[in-house]
Amino acid sequence: MGAQILGILVAALLSQNFILVKFYGICPFMGVSKKIDTALGMGVAVTFVMALASAACWLVYNLLLIPLNLVYMQTVAFILVIASIVQVVEMFLKKAVPALYKALGVFLPLITTNCAVLGVVLVNVSEGYNFLISVFNGVAGGLGFTLAIVLFASVRERVDKAEPPECFKGFPIALITAGLLALAFMGFSGLSIF
């Protein structure tokens, strides 16, 4: 159990990082990584939603899809669940914690279309994790997302100050940076604890 948890953590953070190794969730990764603060906000929001989505999707999968022999419908069903969760979370935060709602701002609805969330729940299903491990995998996946986007944002803040050739200014140099960061994470690829 302990070894499995550690293994999941190492995989989600480093060797199987959702963004830099599996290339899920590239849209928010490129879109909200201009500043470290906003990147961190996005990371926290994604972690929160991933944990909730993992729990809800585990319930839907094991209590609904498996008994009805509808496992092939999992992707559609999970998208439905995730979209609904994000909406409910948004309304809840607006009412209960307005300060956090303001801090997250537009990032919350953006998570609906973040495929890293869908990726986490699909991994949970294919690995056959139980409920608690699924939720933990959700949290770990979110932390991996946060790590990647904060690292990338801090590199981008510095690259913005430098003067790349005209044709590389803006997004081209950001994409190259992302590629180099992903190459760096390839160094973890052999790492596994099981």
Next chain:
Amino acid sequence: MFEIFIAVAMLGGLALAFGLVLAAASKVFYVETDPRLDALNECLPGANCGGCGYPGCGAYAEAVLNGEAPIGKCASGGNECAQAMSAIMGVKAEAVARKVALVKCSGQKTYDETGLQVGGAKVKGIYEGFKDCLAASRVGGKGPLSCQYGCLGYGSCTKVCKYDAIHVVDGVAKVDVEKCVGCGACASACPRSLITFVEYGTDVIIACNSNAKGAVTARSCTVGCIGCGLCKKICPQEAITVEKGLAKIDYSKCVSCGLCATVCPKHLIADAKIRNDKDPVPAPNKV
């Protein structure tokens, strides 16, 4: 065939269940908003420049609604915006004068045909760091200029201006007063605190910020205020004072007669009317 119906029923049921949850949640978590908030947001320009001191137009509208902020802080919206907002809030607003940014430096560099510098702020060395004013002002030597107060000309103000109203011309930032809305973003970005605000249409301005002793300023710039006090003596309204080697105009007394601009030996008091009649270029001194 039957499996299709199960699948449709399952997905439809799931969607219906989530739909009901969402409907219930929107009732349970309903947050009442004041209709005046939307109306206030409509009046504001929505540029989120931050000139009012709040994080954005939305935050300012909220502060006005809660009575925490006075109406008329929006420099960008100006008088029109203040009147519209006061109509919504049911109070009378005072007329707001439009303010524009002013860069207190006239050290535009001029060169003769051989490339030798003949006018403006003297360059003491070559700076090769980040092309950014803050970076240049932090390194030893404080950037390329002899003058410790003058415009570095790397355009930190240009980068933060959302209205495309400030540009570096001949090494000194220059404000386009027609585009400037007085939001103050450039003033906070300038590491030398060179940018101040004057009423739109002010034509007599002292464009220098040097607090150095007269002799030091004279050595480092051909258009620096040396604190000679000629402008102070000639001013019929006693609107000019000289402090720390720098002349300053009190605009509550100034009547824009332009006499000070005629006597300034460094030609740094800008006055559009007078400059056009006399030589527009500052007298070239050897630097």
